Amino acid sequence: MRKAFRITPILAAALLLLVACGKKQTPSAGTSTTNTGAKLVVAVMPKLKGIDYFNAVERGAKEAAQEIGNIDLTYDGPTEGKVDQQIPFIESWTLQKVDVIAVACNDPDAISPALKRAREKGVHVITYDADANAEKSGREFFVNQATFEDIGRALVDEMAAQAGENAKVAIVSSSPTAPNQNAWIAVMKRYMAEKYPKMQIVTIQYPEEDQGRAFSMTQDILKTYPDVKGVFGISSVAFPGAADAVRQAGKSGIVAVVGLSTPKSMREFVKDGTVKTVILWNPVDLGYLTVYVAKAVAEGTLKPGAKEIEAGRLGKVKVEGDQVLLGPPMKFTAENIDRYDF
Amino acid sequence: MKHLVMRREAVLVLLLLVEMAAMQSLSPLFLTPDNLIEVVRQSAEIGLIALAMTLVIITAGIDLSVGSIVGLSVITMGMLWEDARLPLSLSVLLALMVGTLLGGFNGTLITTVGIPPLIVTLATMAGFRGIALGMSQARSIRNFPEPFLWLGQGYVADIPVQVWILALTAVLFHLALTRTAWGRSVFSIGANEAAARLSGVPVNRVKMQVYMLSGFMSALAAVIYAAHVSVAKPDAGLGFELTAITAVVLGGTAVSGGEGGVLGTLIALLMVGFLRSGLTLARVPSEAQDMMVGLLLIVVVAIDRWSRRAGGV
Amino acid sequence: MISKRISPTRFALWRQYGREMSVGVFLLLLLGYFGTTPGFLRADNLRDILINAAPLVIAACGMTMVIIAGMIDISAGSALAVCAVVAGLTAKSGASLPTVILLPMLTGAVIGAVNGWLVAFVRIPAIIVTLGMMSVLRGGIIWWTRGEWIGNLPPSFSAVGRGEVVGIPTPVLVAVGIVVAIAFLLARTPLGRHIYAVGGNPLAAARMGIPVRRVLWLVFVMHGALLGLSALVYASRFSVIQSNAGAGFELLAISAVVVGGVNIFGGQGTVWGSAIGGLLLQVISTGLIFRRVSEYWAPSVQGALVLLAVVADALRTRRARR
Structure with missing residues (x-):
């Protein structure tokens, strides 16, 4: 008796699950x-x-x-x-x-x-x-x-144009193991050494996919390295986070922010001049x-x-x-x- | 006590069968050997971790650091092999040792210093991951030789190697837990630690062993994971702890300790795997799958509670 | 458990707030250490630290109640994302400021009510309920927003997170207000005493006539509302709201509470400790950048410092017991 008691509601729920799934099936029936x-x-x-x-x-x-x-x-x-x-x-x-x-x-x-x-x-x-x-x-x-090469070079060229060829710059990336970001960073370092030997990366920070951390890390970068002239935000989370920090520190136009993201998420910063160019393919x-x-x-x-x-x-x-x-x-x-x- | 546990497992099996029928009705491809074997293969690494996690949870503990132990032991293995030029087999053994030691570190803080497991492993979760990243400077190690990859990609009698490993360890765990004095002491610690101590169970030693076992199984999962995906990455195993804990509690092991078993964990592991696979075959978007896994966990445990009350237990 | 009675010895304060004070001392030590780097102790940096810690501190207050009641919530990060999106959408729809403040709090409260109902009345362990809720909410938010970020926020919204009242940034003011309010609630009201009693020994609490389930449920509802507020403070600092915000936020909040000396098994602790704990985490993360610690090693240093704080506290209480 007890046993029956225990199993009944479970079966009921299982049936519910079945029905729920069955319903889901209808729209995709033809494609499954x-x-x-x-x-x-x-x-x-x-x-x-x-x-x-x-x-x-x-x-x-x-x-x-x-x-x-x-x-x-x-x-x-x-x-x-x-x-x-x-x-x-x-x-x-x-x-x-x-x-x-x-x-x-x-x-x-x-x-x-x-x-x-x-x-x-x-x-x-x-x-x-x-x-x-x-x-x-x-x-x-x-x-x-777009090849890693193209993107890395475009980012560095843009930074050189905005912040000067001997600027000190920082990079705000994604997670430390993100393959695309690491490939871009590698190209950027190499290309900088070739073309703008006086440009210097002071730090690379990894805020993962967290806007809040990208924001506060950029704040900290601006204060720890007061002579930083440019910040790269090379993920769709890091770029707006970095731009926000630069803007709220009142450094729009003083510290260049260059990076990769969708135009949609960067529109505001481009409009008010914190960010001059967003680099991305379509x-x-x-x-x-x-x-x-x-x-x-x-x-x-x-x-x-x-x-x-x-x-x-x-x-x-x-x-x-x-x-x-x-x-x-x-x-x-x-x-x-x-x-x-x- | 024992038949009560068996009964729960019978119910879980029933639920699993119903779920499989539902999934089959969604897609005729679901109940094919190819698919079922593939699902089990994909679940094997988490399964190994979940086996040990079952023991940890039966002692009323928890181990949030398993995912980070995966990362740290896999990168240790990779670096010993690539940088220190040790033979790969030796690197694997050392990685298993490192995993065990990391588990032992958790165990020491829990037993000797007396800090609750949740807190210890919350901190070591960040700590171990950080060491893995720092040591490797976040690079990954690739190009492992073919014989090693067999561990994660090979077959024995048409069944993937890691499924054999999972099945074998599951049997060992089940026997250790149900047929030995050691297993009984694991249960007694979870049911009532003070009483266990009074009745002469070496509580600290057993707990220490359980956390070391958790570390060892995480490292074993790490090695298989590396062979499965052919890469050793410091961020391997990210989030494994939650999937493993989900399997354990869905399988009917009580988070308050003293109750549960590895069979339930295995069935629950399959339930989650099959649910995802069936829904993917039916083209249900992955975010909806996440939601359904969460609901499944809550609903199954809720029903278990209700039926216990209805049954007067 | 409820040993909030002040004992008549000279060490009364130490005895009562020993945990909080030892974390405070640890915080001061860290500030001293990081303070040797130029610029760290400057007013604008300390101000940024306080503002950045505000959402965490607010959420930690709710988490403190949950943990004192002997529960836990690991869906907090996902709930934060849901509330942040609600806040952003409400603001965009042109709703009045009170609505923009209340709606996310209400959303959080509803999530908390569901969690609380499952925990208190269906009697599923909190860790299971919130583990399930975590995937439900994470999946749900992506389903709902399709991952679109929310931009074009009205200036009135940004004022919440970036405004000032008599020279004090609004987030800091809100956080301080919440800490004081919850501290008062826990220490001076019947509900507060009930929360300690329920977390300390639920059976005894029930025998004393405390409505245990209702207290538990209320704790989750209040915690949810505070999460909503935390989400509002968090999101209104930014020009766009990330729809998948708050990954790992729950662990941060739990760490803050635990570092602050709240007993993970319930029944003991204060929000003062959690607030200091939250601050401590933010100081560490900023300080490591100032100290120019290798970015790869930073997470492990952070984990080690948290562990150090906890181990020190464990050893201290053990000696005190002897």
Whole structure:
């Protein structure tokens, strides 16, 4: 009797769960099964969901999917930028035998075994935004928004123009292990030594993905190193945090803030002059181009050795080796920033 | 007492079966060997940690530092191999030792100095992670040789290696906990530490062993993790502690101690893994999955409470 | 447990506030150490430290009550994000200032009420409830905002976090007000005594006729409202509000409380200790940058200092017991 008592509510709840899940099924019923052949199933994964930057990528991807017509687009990924949470998505999509997986990798090596398995099961794999280890993963193409080299140089050149060639500068990054940020920092250091030997990095701080810490760390930098003439904010969290700190310290125009972020989150600072230029590629175009590349790879129109690819409103886009190049980074300034809504 | 625990595990199995049926109705791909094996493989590292965490929680303790121990032992392994040029097998052994010692450090502060486990491991969680970052200057170590990667990517009889390791350790843990005097003393410490001490249980020693075991299992998970993703990173294991604790409490181990078992933990681990996998196959967005895992935890434990009251326990 | 009676010895103050005072001494030592670096003890830096510590101190006050009641909340960081977004959206919608202040507090209180109900009435351990709530809220906030940051905030909103009243920054004023209010509540009101009693020994408290469950529930509601206020103070300092704010904030708040000498098992401690603890954490994080400690090593130094404070306190109380 007792036993029955205990199990009844559990079964009831389990049924509830079942019903709840069953309901969820309806909107996605048509898409949850394997590809029926008519539509090309393209699965796009961001590094993480829930940030402006990848929202813009998603928008571009959807735009392209709609334009092309016969594409069934899935866009999903982890809510935290961790590679071990990306792998289950790859495995799951492989099992579903989607036609193409396009992924922005949180770690080039860690994701490779999963991508390799997908390739072995006949799924096309491309990467965008951040590449996988080309050799170990067997990925076919990398849609490269702008090389680390281009971005690193653009950041340093911009700083030299604003703060002077012999300025002391600080960097506010993301987490100390963030691969993109570390790659940019490496390029920046090297390029500075080459071109502006008198420019000096006094400190690099790592506020993780926390706006409040980016803010207070920048405050502390400004006070600890009073002769700092410029601050790099090289993540979409660090840049607004650093700009806010400089502005609230009353140093707008005295300390230059240069960095990478979406124009949307920086608009206010550009308008009031705290930030003169925001450097970034166009993430909407990146998503758009990625889906076009996915389609071309799946249909066999984009093969190794190709020199260019036709991508809708972007026209002909250059291909170099196994990389599709979106083009040089963009600069958003007070003049043009209102034209972009991402 | 014992059949009560078994009964809870039977209910968990039932719940797991219902969940699997639900997931299958969402996607016909769910109940395929490929998928199920893959889910277990993805859960193996957390599973190893959760086994030891079960013991820690049965003693009415907690270990928040497991994720950081993963990071610190994996980077120790990597640096010993790459920088100190030690053979990889020796590096692995040393990493396991480091993990055990870190657990021992927690255990010393908890038993000898008498600081509550939550506080100790909250502080060492930051401390160990910091040492991992500082030691390695935040770089990661790659290009491990193929035989090592077998630990995390290879198969034995079509079952991934780490699943074998998980199953084997789970059996050992289960036997140690239910069939030995040591296991009984773990339970008795959690049920009533003062009474356990009076009845001659070497409380401090057993607790020390439990935290060292937690450190060792974290290091073991770290080694497998490195082989699984082919990289040793100082930020490996970030957030593992919460996933492991979720599996333990969902599996019916009481946070107040003295009650629970590793079988429940394993079933709960599968429940979470299957839920996520089924929902991913059904293209339910990941943020909704996060919400459902949180709800699952609250609802299952709530039902357990209600049914206990209804059953008069 | 409720040994708030002042004993007639010379060391009365030490005996009653020993934990708080030892943390205070530790804070002074650190200030002295960091103070040797140029600029650290300047007024503008101390002012920034106080402002930056304000949201943490406010949240730590609520967490203090929760922990004194023998509970814990690890969903605080996620709740902070939800409340910050609510604050931002309310402000943007052009609502009046009282609404902008009250709505996030209300949101926090509702979250606290749900947590509290599950803890007090369904009787699920707090750590499980809030562990589950943490993923529910984190997932929920991304679902709701799709990760969009909230910008274009009206100037009246920024005034909350950056304004001044008679030369004192508003966040600091709010934090001090909350600390005093909660200290009064805990030490001088029946509810406060009940909270100590419930945390010290729930069975005895129930036998004394204290409505244990209602007290627990109320503690979570108040804690939630304070989180809402903390979120408001936190968010209004910035020009854009990050929708995934507050990751790890719960651990920071718990650390502040624990460093401040509140007994993690409940029944003992004061908000004064937690406030000093919160300040201590902020001083360490700023001080390490001033001291130019390698940024890679900074987190471990921080962890070590926290551990040092706790171990010192454990040894002190042990000697006192002897």
